[in-house]
Amino acid sequence: xxxxxxxxxxxxxxxxxxxxxVDGISFDVPEGKVVGVVGESGCGKTTAVRSLLRVMPSVAAxxxxxxxxxxxxxxxxxxxxxxxxxxxDIAYIxxxxxxxxxxxxxxxxxxxxxxxxxxxxxxAEAKKRAEELFAMVGLEMKRLRDYPHQFSGGMRQRASIAxxxxxxxxxxxxxxxxxxxxxxxxxxxxDTFSRLQREFxxxxxxxxxxxxxxxxxCDYVVVMYAGKVVEKGPVRDVLTKPSHAYTIGLxxxxxxxxADEERELSPIEGGPPLLFHPPxxxxxxxxxxxxxxxxxxxxxxxQVGPEHYSLCHRAHETAELRExxxxxxxxxxxxxx
Amino acid sequence: MRDEILLDVDNLxxxxxxTRSLGDVLRSRTPKVDAVSDISFTLKRGETIGIVGESGCGKTTLGRMLLKLIEPTGGKITFAGQDLSALSHEEELAFRRRAQLxxxxxxxxxxxxxxxxxxLYEPLFNTRVPEDKHDRMVAEALVRVQLDGMMHLLDSxxxxxxxxxxxxxxxxxxxxxxxxxIVADEPVSMLDVSVRAGIxxxxxxxxxxxxxxxxxxxxxxxxxxxxxxxxITMYLGSVVEDGPTKDVVTNPLHPYTRALxxxxxxxxxxxxxxxxxxxxxxxxxxxPPPGCRFSDRCPLADDGCRLGRPALREVAPxxxxxxxxxxxxx
Ligand SMILES: Nc1ncnc2c1ncn2[C@@H]1O[C@H](COP(=O)(O)OP(=O)(O)OP(=O)(O)O)[C@@H](O)[C@H]1O
Ligand SMILES: Nc1ncnc2c1ncn2[C@@H]1O[C@H](COP(=O)(O)OP(=O)(O)OP(=O)(O)O)[C@@H](O)[C@H]1O
Ligand code: SF4
Ligand SMILES: [Mg+2]
Ligand SMILES: [Mg+2]
Numbered sequence: 001x002x003x004x005x006x007x008x009x010x011x012x013x014x015x016x017x018x019x020x021x022v023d024g025i026s027f028d029v030p031e032g033k034v035v036g037v038v039g040e041s042g043c044g045k046t047t048a049v050r051s052l053l054r055v056m057p058s059v060a061a062x063x064x065x066x067x068x069x070x071x072x073x074x075x076x077x078x079x080x081x082x083x084x085x086x087x088x089d090i091a092y093i094x095x096x097x098x099x100x101x102x103x104x105x106x107x108x109x110x111x112x113x114x115x116x117x118x119x120x121x122x123x124a125e126a127k128k129r130a131e132e133l134f135a136m137v138g139l140e141m142k143r144l145r146d147y148p149h150q151f152s153g154g155m156r157q158r159a160s161i162a163x164x165x166x167x168x169x170x171x172x173x174x175x176x177x178x179x180x181x182x183x184x185x186x187x188x189x190x191d192t193f194s195r196l197q198r199e200f201x202x203x204x205x206x207x208x209x210x211x212x213x214x215x216x217x218c219d220y221v222v223v224m225y226a227g228k229v230v231e232k233g234p235v236r237d238v239l240t241k242p243s244h245a246y247t248i249g250l251x252x253x254x255x256x257x258x259a260d261e262e263r264e265l266s267p268i269e270g271g272p273p274l275l276f277h278p279p280x281x282x283x284x285x286x287x288x289x290x291x292x293x294x295x296x297x298x299x300x301x302x303q304v305g306p307e308h309y310s311l312c313h314r315a316h317e318t319a320e321l322r323e324x325x326x327x328x329x330x331x332x333x334x335x336x337x
Numbered sequence: 338m339r340d341e342i343l344l345d346v347d348n349l350x351x352x353x354x355x356t357r358s359l360g361d362v363l364r365s366r367t368p369k370v371d372a373v374s375d376i377s378f379t380l381k382r383g384e385t386i387g388i389v390g391e392s393g394c395g396k397t398t399l400g401r402m403l404l405k406l407i408e409p410t411g412g413k414i415t416f417a418g419q420d421l422s423a424l425s426h427e428e429e430l431a432f433r434r435r436a437q438l439x440x441x442x443x444x445x446x447x448x449x450x451x452x453x454x455x456x457l458y459e460p461l462f463n464t465r466v467p468e469d470k471h472d473r474m475v476a477e478a479l480v481r482v483q484l485d486g487m488m489h490l491l492d493s494x495x496x497x498x499x500x501x502x503x504x505x506x507x508x509x510x511x512x513x514x515x516x517x518x519i520v521a522d523e524p525v526s527m528l529d530v531s532v533r534a535g536i537x538x539x540x541x542x543x544x545x546x547x548x549x550x551x552x553x554x555x556x557x558x559x560x561x562x563x564x565x566x567x568x569i570t571m572y573l574g575s576v577v578e579d580g581p582t583k584d585v586v587t588n589p590l591h592p593y594t595r596a597l598x599x600x601x602x603x604x605x606x607x608x609x610x611x612x613x614x615x616x617x618x619x620x621x622x623x624x625p626p627p628g629c630r631f632s633d634r635c636p637l638a639d640d641g642c643r644l645g646r647p648a649l650r651e652v653a654p655x656x657x658x659x660x661x662x663x664x665x666x667x
Contacts, residue, residue: 040529041500152619153392182392182556183600187613194610209529212602216610236606253534257559257586257601265563267535271499 001068002171002203003029003052008065010044010051019275021047023227024065029171029220034197034204036214036235038250039224042272045207046095048224049173052205053092054082069171087118091164095175095207100160101148107159108134108144114166133162136200137192154185158192165196172196175207190217211250215239220307223247226272226283233308243310243318245288248325266328270335282313289330290314290321343417343518343550344380344403349373350411351398355623370622372398374574375412377649382517383548387561387582389597390571393622396554399571400520403552404436405429416518434464437511439521443503443528446510447495453506454491460514478509481547482539501532505539512543522554533560540564559601562586570594573620573630576649580656590658592635629661637662 010022022044029035037045050056052067052074067074069090077085086092094100102110108130115126131141137158148156157177164172174193178186194217196202208214214221214235221238223231223246231244242248252266270287273279279286281296288295294313302315314321324330351373361368373395380386388396401407403414405421414421416432424432440446447456457478461471479485482505495503504524511519521540525533541564543549555561561568561582568585570578570593578591589595596613617634626633628643635642642661649659653666 040531154619183558183602184391184556184596184613184615185619186602187600191610191612210602211530211604215604215606216602216608239604239606250530251604253531254604255534255537255559255563256603257562257598258603265534265537267501267533267538268531269535271501271532 001028002031002070003205004068005048005052006066006068008048008051008067009063010047010056011061011063012047012057013059013061014276017276018063020227020278021060021275022051023275023278025222025224025227025229026065027222027229027232029203029205031170032197032201032203033219034193034206034217036218036221037205037207037224038209038211038214038221040209040272043224044227044275045209045224046175049175049205049207050092052173053086053090055092087114087164087167087169089169090171090173091167091169093160093164093172093174093177101156101163103148106145106147107151111144111159111163111166114163119167129166130162133165134159136165136196137162138188152185154181154189157181157185157189161189161192161196165202169202171203171205173205173207176209177206178213179208179210186213187216193217211239211254223250226278227275228283228311230284230311231309233305237305237308241305241308241318242322243304243308243315244284244312245290245314245321245325246284248318248322249287249331252325252328252331264328266325266331268331269333282311287335289325289334341382342379343382343384345415346376346378346380346403346412347415348412349376349399349402349409349414351395351402351407352410368623371574371625372622373402373409376571376574376576377412378569378576378579380518380550380552382550383544384567385544385549385551385553385565387558387565387568388552388554388571389556389558389561389568391556391597391620393620394571395574395622396556396571397522400438400522400552400554404438404520405432406438430464434466434514435516436518436520437514437516439508439511439519439524441523441526443500443507444495446507447503449495452492452494453498456495456506457491457510457513460510464514466514474513474515475509477515478513481512481543482506482509483535483542484509499532500528501535504528504532504536508536508539508543512547512549516549518550518552520552520554523556524553525560526555526557537563557601558586558597559603570597573622573625575630575659576657577631577659578657579649580653584656590652590656590663591660592637592662593631629659631660 006026007024009024011018012021039045062075111130112126115121115129134141139158178189193204218235221235222229225246231247242251249268255265268287273283282299285291285295299311299313301309301311304310304315352369352371355368402409457475484505525536553565565582568582569576572593578594589598596615599613614636615634616636628645629647632638632642647659647661649657652658
């Protein structure tokens, strides 16, 4: 396993007490695979992936667990060892990467800078590599001379992917790389990831809140809810046999182009719990149409298929729940408090 | 009443003058971008129209002109029989009551220092609606967006609301003056899928119950398809296709709409990974190709397409397309 995250916990210190933003999550990233991390805003996606590079705000702290990359626990590395790992082994494309390029520098110069400073290359060598990188993400070489504002959003996003690949990392962590892009450019950026995976065996952790993005490029998916991983597994299995009530809900809320005209969408009413004092039992309970008495107890992860796990008390009944969930009435008036 | 035309857009254009580079100065040239060029369509009372197209094609510019937030550089907009460029002060005030904008980002749309109550009452004060009507109008708007069960929210501040609640408040704020026309510019793109569904349902309700005419802007056809009876596709400032949403989605005629339909993301593993039927790079609004503006990316383009500009013409009742290669269906 290239990366194995086990029971990872991250807290933010605040005046009101610790925010349990990531509260004991586990998942694997196999070599050469694209793993999607999905979940609604605030569920801890960014917190989780930034911790893998140890680029965290000072108020964030590890509160337990491990993240083993290629045999070594990232959390235990010295700052120097960590520095060697960044860019070279694991590269990161931050959530606002579109604006991450420095506006006063030519894009090409920014890539050359990373290659020279971090990769110890000579300038001429670095220039050639920059051209290679642009070709890899499907940008024209002559655009290396442009400033970031001369790029469209999609081109900027591809340039940040090129930058992240500068030192040939084995794993790229991309936080919401297509969220602000229109459907056509989104498709091109996602195709870029697929091609890098196919041609160079790149592994990718791709954060998104959109299950259609997951369906398009990912091999595996990790579904997060309020600081927990509630379901994970091969994409096909999770999408065709969602086995946690939250994942089932996500699917029913998704507008489809081909769906019949009168199909009503089912929103998941209410919002996620605050993470100061996460509620006991299943965290989705207050919004879940299928919650029963047992859901007040802490759920444990159960295996529902090959490599497919769910953190739902009713995971063994989900075939039936999936049927019931198709009726929008089931999702109405769930939230009482 | 329903067939009455509310909005008549006639050859509407907007070009922006850009800052001149040194090269422009030397060649004494003023660069400009035609954000919207020669757009014509009509909107009936109670009709919802979707405007789709990729980033930079002019959707927002068009929407802002329809609300008289920016002035066109050419053409004319007639709203309920009145030329928008020739309104008296009183008429303009009335127009501002009747036509409303729903912002894209609910987090920016409300003043963070105002309670929700104050934000909802403000438009009523601003447009001098008699005060004895205020409570009833706010209450009605809250019912429309299905927030009436949550009156306690009125005394909260924006940061205390969830994204979905906020977007409902933003919508309620647009509806409080009981407009007969709204422009919603990407009203759900900032929201999570789980809450987005609720807003789309509300928009549908509003459409069905209020008889409101609406222009709904998005780059995602799947969203437009949920709320709009009719869809217009824009490409580099022009309308390239216009028709009933159902027909446009199931049988797109213009080669660009076909690519847009294919690009709509679907939550299924068995979707096509075929490259989109588009050649060439990205559109450049500052240097559109001669002839058909889509000709440099169009898989069907031939020499004729690079010479003349195809007109938007009716190819079947209610369906208009601007492409030389699309035969008439009738
Ligand atoms: N610096 C911070 N101090 C305190 N709490 C924080 C801080 N940063 C994030 N949080 C909280 O931690 C939780 C997880 O935030 P995070 O940014 O990881 O979510 P996310 O899943 O990436 O959301 P989004 O989809 O909006 O990017 C949220 O409840 C957030 O409010
Ligand atoms: N104030 C302005 N000055 C100069 N150019 C502008 C201005 N506003 C818009 N433009 C240009 O006009 C064109 C259309 O922009 P517009 O914002 O209407 O597109 P859009 O379809 O709404 O795009 P998006 O989907 O990204 O919101 C673009 O080329 C844009 O750069
Ligand atoms: S007119 Fe020609 S170039 Fe334009 S869309 Fe039709 S086929 Fe393509
Ligand atoms: Mg995030
Ligand atoms: Mg816009």
